[in-house]
Amino acid sequence: MTASILTVDDSPSIRMAIRIALTGAGYSVQEAGDGVEGLAKAEASRFDMIVTDLNMPNMDGLTMIRELRKQPAQAGIPIIFLTTESDADMKSQAKAAGATGWLVKPFVPEQLVKVAQKVLGR
Amino acid sequence: MQLADLADVGATEAHGIAWSERGEVEVLTFELSGEVLAIEAIRVFEILDVLTDTVVPGAPPLVDRIVNFRGKIIPVADLRLAFGMERAEQTVDSRIVVIELALDGEVTLLGLWADRVLEVATFVRSQCEEPPMVGMRWRREYVRYLARRPNGVAIVPDLRTILETVFFERAGS
Amino acid sequence: MNAEDPAAAFRIEAGELLEQVEQGLLDLGHSLADMDLINAVFRGLHTLKGSGAMFGFDALAAFTHHCETAFDRVRKGQVPATAELVAVILSAQDHMRALVEGDAPDADGEAILARLQHALESASGAEPPVAEPGADRQGWRLFFRLPADAMANGTNPLMLLDELRDLGEAHIVARTDEIPPLPDLVATQCHIGWDVTLIGDISREDIEDVFIFVMDDMTLELEPLGDETSDDTAEADSCAVATSPVADTPQAGAPSSAAAASAAKAGESVRVPAERLDELMDRVGELVIAQSRLSQLAHDGDDLVLRSVSEEIERLANELRDTMMVVRMVPVASLFSRFRRLVHDLANDTGKQIALVTEGESTEVDKTVIERLFDPLVHIIRNSCDHGLETAAERAAAGKPETGTVRLSAHQASGEVLITIRDDGRGIDRERVRAKADANGLIQPGQVLSESELLSLIFHPGFSTAAQVTNLSGRGVGMDVVKRTIESLRGSIDVASTEGEGSTITLRIPLTLAIIQGLLVRVGNGSYVIPLAAVEECIELSLEEDFRSRGRSLINLRDRLVPFLRLRELFATGTKPDTHQKIVIVAIGNERVGLVVDQIIGNHQTVIKSLSAFHSGIATFSGATILGDGNVALILDVGQLVAMGQSVDTEEKIHAVG
Numbered sequence: 001m002t003a004s005i006l007t008v009d010d011s012p013s014i015r016m017a018i019r020i021a022l023t024g025a026g027y028s029v030q031e032a033g034d035g036v037e038g039l040a041k042a043e044a045s046r047f048d049m050i051v052t053d054l055n056m057p058n059m060d061g062l063t064m065i066r067e068l069r070k071q072p073a074q075a076g077i078p079i080i081f082l083t084t085e086s087d088a089d090m091k092s093q094a095k096a097a098g099a100t101g102w103l104v105k106p107f108v109p110e111q112l113v114k115v116a117q118k119v120l121g122r
Numbered sequence: 123m124q125l126a127d128l129a130d131v132g133a134t135e136a137h138g139i140a141w142s143e144r145g146e147v148e149v150l151t152f153e154l155s156g157e158v159l160a161i162e163a164i165r166v167f168e169i170l171d172v173l174t175d176t177v178v179p180g181a182p183p184l185v186d187r188i189v190n191f192r193g194k195i196i197p198v199a200d201l202r203l204a205f206g207m208e209r210a211e212q213t214v215d216s217r218i219v220v221i222e223l224a225l226d227g228e229v230t231l232l233g234l235w236a237d238r239v240l241e242v243a244t245f246v247r248s249q250c251e252e253p254p255m256v257g258m259r260w261r262r263e264y265v266r267y268l269a270r271r272p273n274g275v276a277i278v279p280d281l282r283t284i285l286e287t288v289f290f291e292r293a294g295s
Numbered sequence: 296m297n298a299e300d301p302a303a304a305f306r307i308e309a310g311e312l313l314e315q316v317e318q319g320l321l322d323l324g325h326s327l328a329d330m331d332l333i334n335a336v337f338r339g340l341h342t343l344k345g346s347g348a349m350f351g352f353d354a355l356a357a358f359t360h361h362c363e364t365a366f367d368r369v370r371k372g373q374v375p376a377t378a379e380l381v382a383v384i385l386s387a388q389d390h391m392r393a394l395v396e397g398d399a400p401d402a403d404g405e406a407i408l409a410r411l412q413h414a415l416e417s418a419s420g421a422e423p424p425v426a427e428p429g430a431d432r433q434g435w436r437l438f439f440r441l442p443a444d445a446m447a448n449g450t451n452p453l454m455l456l457d458e459l460r461d462l463g464e465a466h467i468v469a470r471t472d473e474i475p476p477l478p479d480l481v482a483t484q485c486h487i488g489w490d491v492t493l494i495g496d497i498s499r500e501d502i503e504d505v506f507i508f509v510m511d512d513m514t515l516e517l518e519p520l521g522d523e524t525s526d527d528t529a530e531a532d533s534c535a536v537a538t539s540p541v542a543d544t545p546q547a548g549a550p551s552s553a554a555a556a557s558a559a560k561a562g563e564s565v566r567v568p569a570e571r572l573d574e575l576m577d578r579v580g581e582l583v584i585a586q587s588r589l590s591q592l593a594h595d596g597d598d599l600v601l602r603s604v605s606e607e608i609e610r611l612a613n614e615l616r617d618t619m620m621v622v623r624m625v626p627v628a629s630l631f632s633r634f635r636r637l638v639h640d641l642a643n644d645t646g647k648q649i650a651l652v653t654e655g656e657s658t659e660v661d662k663t664v665i666e667r668l669f670d671p672l673v674h675i676i677r678n679s680c681d682h683g684l685e686t687a688a689e690r691a692a693a694g695k696p697e698t699g700t701v702r703l704s705a706h707q708a709s710g711e712v713l714i715t716i717r718d719d720g721r722g723i724d725r726e727r728v729r730a731k732a733d734a735n736g737l738i739q740p741g742q743v744l745s746e747s748e749l750l751s752l753i754f755h756p757g758f759s760t761a762a763q764v765t766n767l768s769g770r771g772v773g774m775d776v777v778k779r780t781i782e783s784l785r786g787s788i789d790v791a792s793t794e795g796e797g798s799t800i801t802l803r804i805p806l807t808l809a810i811i812q813g814l815l816v817r818v819g820n821g822s823y824v825i826p827l828a829a830v831e832e833c834i835e836l837s838l839e840e841d842f843r844s845r846g847r848s849l850i851n852l853r854d855r856l857v858p859f860l861r862l863r864e865l866f867a868t869g870t871k872p873d874t875h876q877k878i879v880i881v882a883i884g885n886e887r888v889g890l891v892v893d894q895i896i897g898n899h900q901t902v903i904k905s906l907s908a909f910h911s912g913i914a915t916f917s918g919a920t921i922l923g924d925g926n927v928a929l930i931l932d933v934g935q936l937v938a939m940g941q942s943v944d945t946e947e948k949i950h951a952v953g
Contacts, residue, residue, distance in 0.1 A: 179915070
């Protein structure tokens with residue numbers, strides 16, 4: 001079955017880039033524009049993986065990851081966050097919040113697909 | 123134009139309303155030629171005082187105006203034409219309700235004329251009814267719900283169907 | 296715009312990558328030992344292969360793989376870079392370009408790969424690769440244990456083990472010593488450690504990549520297997536036991552300095568999606584409008600302080616607007632550098648000695664314009680090399696240096712960019728131009744032509760002065776196509792030539808496509824913008840004439856019948872015509888049409904904005920713009936209106952005959 005991935009980012013263009021990359025690699029992708037929406041969508045249907053930005057309006061990525069990991073149903077779901085090279089601090093914070101891995105911006109689609117394949121094993 | 127993308131906003135399902143767990147939804151109500159319309163508050167981007175509009179010759183009558191909304195040129199729709207009402211003059215109370223739509227996968231802004239913006243209200247599921255099959259003044263498919271209010275009925279328009287029809291009619295002409 | 300097609304996006308990316316690879320190869324040809332260049336070429340090929348495979352360019356990925364492998368060996372010092380190898384990869388990247396376009400004959404690829412094989416063999420013959428004794432025993436012994444919460448946080452240890460297995464032959468044994476007694480066991484926690492023996496030619500980085508997301512928190516012990524060859528031991532020493540952050544890992548000297556160099560280069564510029572620039576441009580537009588209201592207020596009142604603040608803001612707003620225009624600009628260097636290869640190849644093909652000199656590479660032009668200038672410039676440069684420049688012998692005989700020069704230069708002048716292509720060749724043979732034009736019926740026999748009229752005949756469709764068509768020119772693209780392309784950019788093209796001394800072609804291009812000069816007109820109650828570049832003249836249409844022409848829509852303009860459109864009727868304004876209507880004559884190429892308007896308001900510097908999906912299908916308008924008072928005016932699509940006028944014309948002529 002196709003793995004389904006939720007991408008959470010306030011930038012429509014980044015969401016589009018992610019959607020194109022992942023659907024191009026055969027995954028099915030849903031989008032959310034901020035942490036609140038991401039949380040709601042993740043609660044509503046089970047995803048195989050979540051890709052999220054950290055800086056977002058309404059609810060940032062860190063908070064969303066923490067909220068998700070509080071829920072037993074979300075345990076073990078890989079969560080990949082997007083970060084910039086300089087955000088070493090953000091990286092450790094996000095990992096402490098329960099993220100699985102990260103992708104450094106800017107990234108090429110190939111890297112994202114590799115990460116997806118890595119954490120999903122398919 | 124991807125019709126499937128039309129009005130697919132936020133967490134809202136295709137033609138539905140994003141009811142909360144408690145069966146409530148926040149709406150913005152406004153007046154249009156004596157009728158009260160309600161649209162989901164989550165879709166509302168901004169409410170503007172009326173700006174000078176520009177007519178686009180050859181455009182579908184329902185969406186034949188554009189305005190300068192902070193440097194962006196956005197279309198403005200007159201829902202009156204969907205509900206069989208006459209166009210009306212603007213007054214001091216007139217407003218443009220700017221909503222967000224997904225068009226061709228991109229978020230686009232669309233203005234809606236309003237004679238007067240009333241309030242942000244909470245509708246509960248039980249006060250909203252599907253439109254009756256017969257006996258309505260309006261095209262049934264344009265009405266998502268009729269909501270009972272203390273002093274009358276509010277129309278919850280089916281924006282998606284209305285805007286799709288604009289496109290079909292244009293494609294047909 | 297269909298931004299949703301990843302394959303199309305890849306084609307663009309591939310074009311850029313191939314360009315980088317080509318530049319790298321050309322430079323590498325001059326300094327074969329330059330590790331930075333070798334690494335740059337490798338990276339380009341690597342990305343091309345990877346992305347190509349992702350977007351379904353399988354043939355490209357497979358072919359590129361061989362070139363990448365070859366450069367990987369060069370990079371690792373197993374094979375030296377040789378001139379032959381560089382030449383083969385240069386022709387290989389032409390083939391890659393063809394593969395990207397999807398029209399590459401398989402035979403070409405096979406021939407190139409055969410040459411590549413030969414180049415590699417002779418290169419390694421020059422310096423045979425060091426044999427790798429004990430390669431079959433190479434490998435690693437490693438132990439890892441994940442943080443207890445790793446599984447809850449989405450890491451699946453089984454997948455990590457699978458990834459290790461993918462690297463080479465793996466023997467995996469679980470360590471269960473830290474598993475707590477059953478009552479204390481939490482089902483979501485992971486307490487198992489794994490001992491893994493990995494056999495194969497595997498780098499430390501390969502293994503670290505497997506653990507990249509958990510490196511910081513996990514236990515990882517790594518040691519190489521058995522006795523290693525001398526240079527491997529050096530590496531082994533540095534990567535002893537437990538793991539700390541990845542950054543501490545020492546890297547081989549050359550690649551890391553190359554990486555640092557490229558990182559420094561990348562830091563100098565920022566890639567920004569064009570849409571963000573458009574947003575910024577919108578904000579600036581609003582600011583300018585708000586500012587003009589402010590300055591109106593300031594001038595109406597007597598407050599001198601307010602007036603001076605307003606003037607200050609006006610200055611800043613204007614500067615900001617000018618800066619914004621500049622942000623979309625890119626230097627022509629990226630365009631010019633693409634011609635080095637072209638001239639290099641043309642010199643080879645023609646046997647001429649040709650030098651390309653470029654000037655003004657830092658001149659900036661709107662990115663869209665740059666992309667559309669490439670094809671016309673290729674054609675012009677090809678013409679110069681092929682027809683303009685003489686052979687070394689001819690040049691020597693004429694007392695010129697044996698090497699011919701093509702000079703490509705760019706500079707900015709008053710809102711335009713001038714690009715000139717100058718050669719010091721034989722110049723345009725006027726007699727031949729004349730004879731050819733005569734033969735093609737472009738001119739009357741004996742017709743008197745000025746110098747520029749004669750030369751501009753080369754822009755007529757199908758014109759070619761070459762006595763014999765070589766394989767370089769005559770690809771179906773004539774100077775007429777070049778001229779049309781330049782005109783579609785709202786630019787112009789001129790030619791000058793001195794016999795025996797050479798020719799100069801000058802292109803004048805507007806700095807940007809985002810802004811045009813427009814003629815602001817009123818039709819009924821609405822304002823509209825007509826692109827000024829298309830406007831030929833404005834004439835009065837008196838009411839009498841209007842009445843006389845009722846029922847037909849042709850006007851007599853210097854003995855030519857020009858069709859016209861009454862915009863009031865076209866736009867169904869429902870208003871009465873002004874007593875002094877005007878006809879704006881617009882032209883695209885040789886086709887003309889008159890547009891009847893109520894009033895001409897004046898010139899207007901127009902920032903073009905696109906219409907929403909609700910209106911983009913209306914052919915009459917190409918976009919909209921915001922006027923000084925904040926109102927919106929639609930921009931007329933002259934091409935569409937001319938076409939519309941022509942059909943009116945045809946109809947009426949048919950009518951007249953019938």
